[in-house]
Amino acid sequence: MNHPSIMRLAVLLAFLVARPVLAGGDVVAHAPWIEEGPPNTSVLAGYVDMENTSNTPRRLVAVKSPLVDEIMIHVTEVKNGVASMRHVDGLDLPAKGHIVFKPGGYHLMLMGVHGPLKAGDQVPLEFEFANGEQMRVNAEVRKSGSASPR
Numbered sequence: 001m002n003h004p005s006i007m008r009l010a011v012l013l014a015f016l017v018a019r020p021v022l023a024g025g026d027v028v029a030h031a032p033w034i035e036e037g038p039p040n041t042s043v044l045a046g047y048v049d050m051e052n053t054s055n056t057p058r059r060l061v062a063v064k065s066p067l068v069d070e071i072m073i074h075v076t077e078v079k080n081g082v083a084s085m086r087h088v089d090g091l092d093l094p095a096k097g098h099i100v101f102k103p104g105g106y107h108l109m110l111m112g113v114h115g116p117l118k119a120g121d122q123v124p125l126e127f128e129f130a131n132g133e134q135m136r137v138n139a140e141v142r143k144s145g146s147a148s149p150r
Helices: 006-017
Strands: 021-023 026-035 043-052 060-064 067-081 081-087 092-094 099-102 106-112 122-129 136-141
Touching: 006 060, 026 122, 043 122, 043 136, 060 067, 092 099, 099 106
Parallel strands: 026 136
Antiparallel strands: 021 026, 026 043, 043 099, 043 106, 060 092, 060 122, 067 081, 067 106, 122 136
16 A cells, blocks of 8 residues: 555655654753664663753652563673672763763663564653653663664
């Protein structure tokens, strides 16, 4: 079926899905993604580039998803050549600044994943900020070793 209005709708939807998502018009999530894991894993890692376009700092305090029991903010630290992860209760997003969640740095630990997630799946995430703002995004599941497009 090659109807012009259907094609326009498909292009519009692709454009909307590709655009960053705003929280209160101030926080933008660029290219959120989750690394695909082995078929029976219940723990995955998630990444995103968060940008604060306002003159007011924000504090990220929680992340939730209906497909996951718990999501924690972690940071990877290397001490004496040994890498370890540490839980972070919250994370400050500076005014006119950004934080990059990436492998080897800050990342989201998704624990208690409900069922296997495969490359191409979309995972709804809700970011919560200390001022009460919330931001909902869909994170694409990608194969291990995928780089963020940004």
